[in-house]
Amino acid sequence: MNQFSYVRPTSLKAAIEAVAKNNARFIAGGTNLLDLMKNGVIISDKLVDINRLPLKDIQLDNGVLHIGSLVLNSDLAEHELVKTHHPLLSQALLAGASQQLRNMATVGGNMMQRTRCSYYYDTTMPCNKRSPNSGCGALGGINRMHAIFGANDNCIAVHPSDMCVALAALDATVLVSGPKGDRHIPFTDFHRLPGNTPQLDNNLGKNELITAVEIPANNFTKNVYYLKVRDRASYAFALVSVAAALDIRDGVIQQARLAMGGVAHKPWRLPDAEKALTGKAPTVENFRIAANIATQSAKTYKHNAFKTALATNSIQTALLKATTV
């Protein structure tokens, strides 16, 4: 780790100004950034600690749930408004990391965390994300945890978050502030696919800061389930995860939302499967059809071929669990 300076501004304006100079970065919980700095993956000359900014509120306004970007993962998971209106988000949060990490990690930091691909973390190995044009170490290497959707030979890493999978399913919006003012980004457009710029994880502009996430009102309060399949029962990243939310009335699925984690460079929505479920009865057979549609475009690598069947099975399982609560 290199020597760096550290500032702790108390206003949004000061924070955005502070980050514009000296190869600076924001730090909130630091659960990922500190590891990256210790490993020499990220070298920053200045850290702008944003923990004193007033971005810790959770409120319901005209049905829209506003979540400040500094809300801790643990607080958000247990918040009454979240548990009542968006239980899928609560489930996803509790499936992530460990209690100790959730106690430190913030909403904005969770969105900004980097992939856990080993090749990204080991500075002696090739990685286009860490060091553009050095090659993808995982492509011909150990890729059991890697992407089956939306990847290319530049990068087959996956986004590690659970929370983001639920937020993608719930059509959240990201609020950001920057030198040029404020703007909104649909959650599903926030993270990127690798394309030709695998070094970029998301569409946040230079020196912009996430200030909040907003979730619109919905009817996904009853038939929801977040399924996380992992190598150990807690504190492990997903092999695959599924956020399933159904709005079932009169025995018919009025609306369906499906998103997956552990399968792509971003939280992976499954619009075709959602479409296949809409207007149908919540039956095992319909779930099977939707799951098969969802995984049609999967492309696997040497060690992750199991993920296609696992993803298909997990979607069905999540839908079944969502309807049997």
Added chain:
Amino acid sequence: MRKQQTGQSMDRVDGRLKVTGGAKYFADHHMEDLLYAALVCSPISSGTIKSIDTTKALRAPGVADIVSHLNAPRVPAYQSAKAGDKNGLQIFKDDRIYSNGQPVAIVVANTLERAVHAASLVAVQYNQETHYTDMNASMGKAFQNNRMKDYLRGEAGAWEKAAVTHSATYTLPLEVHNPMELAGIIAHWTTPDTLTLWAKTQGVKSVQETIQELFQLPEQNITVHSQFVGGGFGMALRIWPLEIATILAAKKIRRPVKLVITREQMFTLVGYRPSATQQLSIGATAEGKLTGITHQAVAITSPYEDFTEGIVAMSKFMYACPNVDTKYQLVPLNISTPVWMRGPGEATGSFALESALDELAHKLKMDPLQLRILNHADIDPERNLPFSSKYLKEAYALGAEKIGWSARKPVPRSTEENGMLVGYGMSSGTFGAYRGKATVSATLKADGALILQSAAADIGPGTATAMVQIAADVTGMPPEKITFMLGESAYPFAPEQGGSSTVSTVGSAVTDACKALQQQLGTMAIAHIPAFKGSTPETIIYEDGYLLPPNRENKITPEALLQQQQLPEVKVTATSQGGPERKKYSMYSFSVHFAKVLVHPATGVVRIQHIVSVADAGTIVNSKTARSQMIGGVVGGIGMALTEEAILDHRFGRFVNNNLADYHVAVNADTPPTDVYFINKKDPYINPMGAKGMGEIALIGFAAAISNAVFNATGKRVRDLPITPDKVLNTPVTV
């Protein structure tokens, strides 16, 4: 009469220190002028060092020096080593790189952060050569070490002619000990030839001996402190190159140097359980009597040392089988040397043997427990000797009852609970019950305190607590008055804490030292106290902290005796070791493990719902720490069965999951209620306490119980550990 202390659930004597932060582990020590070190490690897996440029690093703030093969002080023993012999990794001797992660330099600075930063500035150039880290691709290099010769009883390959046969390959990945406490050392040369070390070790005397030999110094010039160890599991049973590197740096700089390695370096510098592939073939009559076992194992080792362990040991004697042959080979790879990891080779071998038995039982349409009982070895068939004690059948019966074995359906995939497939599995484990040689000093102070000292270690089982209990029973003194001190090389000799032998070895010496002390006190009483006159030391009664003459008409406390004689203390020393019993009896501890698992049919996720482990380990000295010991072993077994695997990218020879987020040690959520039971019957021959070892058997066999239960649940036989969801999904149903 005061109640017997052995067998009680006494709290750890150092428990309070540990939970309040009062226990000082090696890295907690501090001294004036202390410097901090960081290692520069090779990113290549084979080749030589072309150049080391330290210009930038030496200019970094706070850097004291950088030591490498270019400038390291001479190690006398390096020069005397025979060329061509496998002399281990002689750190900083030359420019040769044998494995990825091998230290090439040590950077010393006035803070840890500065040392770490400067280490990143050392620029090393290498001449890279082809490396080999894939065992399967290097099978052609398999060889046999002389320590592990082929074994044959009866006819080789007899299993093939049996009425019912089974033969399969079982594989285990490389596992890393990963105790919470990181490895390292503090080295302080107080004079140019006097060295003090604060070490993380399972044996201060063996550290002293190794350093003594390497630097050719007299024993008294080397002092090793290691009072608390934050987990060892075998990795601290030897001195590693990282410790020598620190000692060399401290010698060159002439100031004390502290090194604590990183979690990543724990994967390459302090050993591991070697990956192994085993062909286990077994045959039986139609009635289930075993007729032949053939066990062939291949495991990995480093280029510069041959590491061997008891992989095929259990197959030789566990079951009454007339024909057994074993073979054990090593494949040298460009990785560091393995070392014993809890339950060492037996844990690896038992996965093959105990899985194969389950598979055979299935073919025989027999209950796997019945198959084991039918082939129970009443005497040791390998050495043709009676067992010193063996209550395995009782353990089977107890375990079966406690898990509810009768609920197990013989046909796999026939029980479901809430959408999960239910399976039951069981296995056995065994490990040699040892007793080595140790010396203990016993000092009785005039205030009545009894202080016992021996250079033993406590890597977690609660050694001092057990020793206090043993001493309390021998002396009749209350445990509060007894202190057992360990972890100092200045104390009388004790061997390393390994092979589940500390209670047996050191406990015997404690017994003898306490008896010698009594003898001395008795002699003193006879000489000076009128009421004791005419008695012999053997007839004096020791009870409730008093000495009584044979007629019980008087009593005196030892402290009163000392005060009367105006003696500040009485000190005795006793050395103890096993006798000829070992030649007459075969001595083993035994365990049985039962598990009930749930398997999710769609995702392949395995959850263990209930575990019952029963230990036949002789007398249990402390029921609380013994239970904790068993549970700890079981948790390690869960890791072995379901989650642990260190993964190498063979293109680079580097681990890709060298951290605790990606290398999956079992966590609380993986660990179900674990019921531990002890047969708790004294072994009449092994030692005065009748206690056999327990640390290893807690883990040995366990993984097979889980894989057998997964088969019972799903009809899928996973022979490649760990049993991760993808393997369960990819394995076909074979019933």
